[in-house]
Amino acid sequence: MLYSMVEYQRAMIAAWADQSVAALLSPFNSFAYVPGAQDFASRWKELLCRNTASDQPAFGIAAIDCDGVAVPVLERLVSESPFCHLRRFEAARLEPRAEQQATPIVLVCAPLAGHHAVLLRDVVQSLLQEHIVYVTDWTDARHVPVSAGSFHLDDCVIHIRRFIREIDAGPLHVLAICQATVPALGAVALLASQGEPTPRSLTLLGGPIDARRNPTAIGRFASSYSLQWFRRNLVHVVPKPYAGAGRRVCPGFVQIAALGATQVSALWDLYRESCLKLLCGDGGRKPASWQALLDYHAVLDLAADFYLDTVHSVFQEFQLARGTWDVQGQRVRPQDITNTALLTIEGGLDDISGCGQTHAAHDLCHGIARGDKRRVTASRCNHYDLFSGPAWRSQIFPRIRDVTRRYG
Structure with missing residues (x-):
């Protein structure tokens, strides 16, 4: 109603x-x-x-400015499921790169937290200066027919793991933002536990890896009510004429x-x-x-199962931080990651992911050598400054670029 x-x-x-x-x-x-x-x-x-x-908003990045020259950008869809489109962006270089200077590849894991992936437009445009960029463009659940089945937090992890495999983890860097830090870390941990190649680097930006640390209003709200309360009050049924009519969502x-x-x-x-x-x-x-x-303003509906799983696992039970998180029956073990550099970045003024929540990944990933771990706290950044605007371009992006350059 x-x-x-x-x-x-x-x-x-x-x-x-x-x-x-x-x-x-x-x-x-x-x-x-x-x-x-x-x-x-x-x-x-x-x-x-x-x-x-009600349409899926387009990135519409036709060109980027490279030293005063407008360089065309090529975008194409490389993989898809009913719940996600994997998009590839590449700037057409004026001169071909030597083979030893192969363009680094970055998979940007967009948060599935109520906004479309276009919220990360600044991130994509900045990365395109030196990288080939893939982006997880999650589908608005109101457009996914009920016949496509359910979508849980586990499914988000499996999507990211599949994309890493399809792109080829060997030359890949993964950048996960906000809510996506949890499934991205989970996906890389599953690959490591299975003895598969893992990305060269993993950057986690302003996410609730351990929401117990300096809980924000969002975390306190999520832990103050039962899962049944969220199901009763924040979950609604998609009406006609949407393709997802009958699907339960958090609108x-x-x-x-x-x-x-x-x-x-x-x-x-x-x-x-x-x-x-x-x-x-x-x-x-x-x-x-x-x-x-x-x-x-480009917001999307979240599949109810995914939304409730996130509330329960991330903000009520803290399963990743406690080492009790299972994805499709397999325990998530960040300590098994050994061949991936880790960079965590937080905003000192972040009122969505509190200070220490993202840096908690360093304690969980103790299999990574100390020299391959870095943590950055941008003292004057709020949550949105971490991935858009002047602070992103002048403070955050250069630290990410340093890692992708060092680990090639």
């Missing part, structure tokens, strides 16, 4: 977006004569409709509601910036913050 009500509200917002743009550009409105008003109005409609869109609109205060602030900053650009006659350019906000 709640899902259907929200769908009705989305339809109303979409209709209101058309009307508000028409009012802004009405010949009776003086705003219509401001230079750049048409561009501003179209961008405002785009922002409003992002909340009502994307729950994520938007939980982060509403952050959005209001971002919207105000964005509105202020855009008005200044219009007044300066620079309305034709699309501010980077507009794209960032569009990406932030």
Whole structure:
């Protein structure tokens, strides 16, 4: 019932977006004569409709800037399942690299935590300067038919393990962000325990490896209620006409509601910036913050089984940290990882993954030599700074690039 009500509200917002743009550009409105008003109005409609869109948002990275030269980017789909698309990005180099300078490969494990993978646009664009990039682009569960079966936390781990095998773990580096740090570490540990090749490096960025350490409001909330409470209050059934009608999910609109205060602030900053650009006659350019906000609004529904598994395993039982986590009957043993360098990065102002939660991986991965372990705490970074904006580009990305260069 709640899902259907929200769908009705989305339809109303979409209709209101058309009307508000028409009012802004009405010949009776003086705003219509401001230079750049048409561009501003179209961008405002785009922002409003992002909340009502049901399509899988595209990365749309056509080119990157390399020393002042626009270098085309090639994107293709290389593997897929009903629940995930593995996308490959590569910048077309002006000169072929010598074989001894083979381009390093990075698998970016996007978090399955309510946002589409496009939230990591900055990450992909930065990595493309020197890397071939693969990204796990998780599917909105509302579009997955019930006939495709269930999707659990175990399935997330198995997907990442399969992608590592398909790409070839030998020359590969894995970068996992936020919630994805747990299944990514689990996937690499399973490979190590089975005697299979593991990635050259594993970078874990702002994730709840051990949510007992400095628990945040999210962790405290998850541990304060029973799993039955979450099932009763936060799980809903996808309505028609979506392909996933009948599937039980934790809806994307729950994520938007939980982060509403952050959005209001971002919207105000964005509105202020855009008005200044219009007044300066620079309305034709699309501010980077507009794209960032569009990406932030690109939310997805989580399969209920996966969502409840994560709450139970990561935030209530702390199974990875306690050494009690089994994936499809096999114990996850991070201590079996020996041939993979480990880099953990935290934000000193992170209020989603508390300080120490990601660095806890070093205690679990005691089979990795001390010289192959690094930990970084960016003192002035909040959670989103870790993978977007100036802090990512100037503080975080260079540390990741150092590791991929060193371990080739």
